[in-house]
Amino acid sequence: MSLKLYNTMTRQKEQFQPRESKKVAMYVCGPTTYNYFHAGNGRMFVVFDMIRRYLMYKGYEVRYVQNFTDVDDKIIQRGNVEGMEPLALGQKYIEEYFKDALALNLLPATVHPKATEHIPEMIEIIQGLINTGLGYEVEGDVYFAVDHFPDYGKLSGRTLEDMKAGARVEVDERKHYPMDFALWKKAKPGEPAWESPWGLGRPGWHIECTAMSLKYLGAGFDIHGGGEDLAFPHHENEIAQTEGYLKGQTFARYWMHNAFLTINQEKMSKSLGNFFTVRELLVNYPGEVIRFYLLGTHYRSPLDFNDQNLVMAQKGLERLQTSVRLAQEAIERVGSLNNEQSQAELLKAASDAREAFEKAMDDDFNSALAYAALFELAKTMNGYVQEHPASSEGLVQAQKTLIELGEVLGLDLLHPANIQVENEEMMTQIMDAVLQIRSRSRQKKDWEMADFIRDVMKEKGILIEDTPQGARWQIKK
Template identity: 50%
Template structure:
């Protein structure tokens, strides 16, 4: 039975969907003004695994992720490049979609843009004004937090203790410093839309309330995003959405928030200059390796990023790749009875045990770290069995081995790994081959005491980021 940690209640709860057999999910998307960084990739990968797992256990899933395609950052970027906000947003949305594909992420059912849903947004604001939860002010419209008695219930903050947080604008005209903008009056040269309060554009928080309810209804199952969105963004979403609905039984039932990405145990931030862009990482690692690295920590835990840790993930990932290739080679080339002599009976039992442990881990708040751990004892069994068939003359039990391998594939498919032969994997094989040739030449040079050639190969490799080490057991190499 699936249990998930609900930020709203601060405890794990048994998941009960609103509609039997169906799950509706809304996840806050990106503001497309720059390349996606590793912090953007984490929720994208996590929610992809959630969707895959829910499908695997029998649910039909509807998943919505928005694009905030009108925002101060986009407008500023457009001014810097002497172009339009629309061009900037469209450019980086396309790049983001390419990034999702590289990370092997399923497309959302809907990617609504703020700019294309102004009617839904302005209608919601109008209703909040009529009901007394919002007030117009010289072309702006603000939400009055004091009107919503449960304000702070998601973050656990008390209104009287709060200070203006991220993206909360200081404005002496507001009734309360914590009141937030639902609509912003147009400024010269900025994109704007018509509204009952004059030309302008929406505030940040209202868009997700309007878009989630437009595409999923007034009540839906799960709402997701990073921990940094709990306050003020998601807190404000709840306030305006429940005020709009008129009761607290609607809107999102379960709130899930992934932890921060840290860089050497320091929070990643643009101001510190320690932001890693995914398109740059993809030049060094395959999309599935990055994905594997992200899933190596339970989603609510901080994830510490470093080249060393990604390299460790890559090494572990390659073990899975090699095990898969070994299994596929055995199925393709080994002789054996279709019915089989049941020599894979013990292997099949191990596969069933691994699957049970895997699903238990996923049922425990989508614990991908534990789920991944279930794969490695199984691939050890695969490799042992393959060795027995090839070297010890054990008769190949094709049917039993195929069933065990199908179980392995089911688990890796839920994680979204080992599903495609990426260019990075093919490149790795090429690099391995070329390095073998170069090191062989260098060994010959050393045997002939041609130290000039030997050192030249070592130094040139170092210049392109490859270190070699001579040991009594032979020569080793690694990427710097």
């Protein structure tokens, strides 16, 4: 099956045909660096990281660009609150971004450009828009004339009148048309500013993505991605100014947007105050669990956030990791099994899983269905391990397939994250009690109960070892 993806521009699934054979040029909007990124942002970053990984699995060479907006009204306002110079604040949260990105197992972008490092490119594009009549200057500010761009609204499907009614529009009587948006903003006292043909100022939000995507990917690149809240006005404005500057050339071939992460069916956002940062979630959940949760629903379907769903995700991930671990233990045992029927069943299960996985992912990156393929393979592996005392080549191949497909989704099934213990003293007390119960079982020669306790704790990542000095425990690393 050939890869199909949903193109927001055409509102339908399309067969993916990149600009260059076996190469993909991809731009994804990055964070505005005035705070830690919230779980809704995290969903976008994880989704497009997953898409990138699958494209690489399919044999594509992926050039992945994700920007940092490090100058913006929000950064300036937050800098005033924190008593930090805005550009220093932006750099601080860029560094914090990489810490959380590492926890979520996000691959670094091929290029992570910063807005403040591309001011000359933005000025050049703005001047080009002025020269063609699509931009105009008013007292040091420069605006884009949306009513001069006939295709304005083609991504969102809205008319200009619809947009006037529903958009957040800056009140400025100097604009020629209410929906005109800022390309360049005149400097205010105490704000970061750069020299330009229109005086000291700084770029508007939308122009930075035009400048950076064109610089690093060129016109007509393959995929432009972001959350669905960016489709309008951000991406709509990007298209207008970019294709206006390029005199009709296509900006991006495919537009992809993930759905919102919601809380009680309401969009998670910093402006509404109903959000959790990924940094806060990492206190209670490993990054791999958060990632597993975020990919458990198809990226274009809303995902409602709650702790119960995260707990369920943790259990689901642990099931896959346990399957890999049990298989590894069987593989490491001395001896082997050459039962041809068992071998054939495992090899078929591995092949079927890969086929089902690829079918799901080729259909607009359906990670939810891809999960089903992983669990089915894990179930077959578990059944084999329970019935057979030793390994086989079929088990080796099945485990290898499960690990590989997990890696395509950014999941390390072979090396689970270390268990986080918030209260070590309490953990020690609990385990001392467990060992006492097990010791009494052994004294009564209730070997079945003693082994049951040991095996249950092992499944939870806690190893119990019997020594001449008595039983001891440790968390499995």
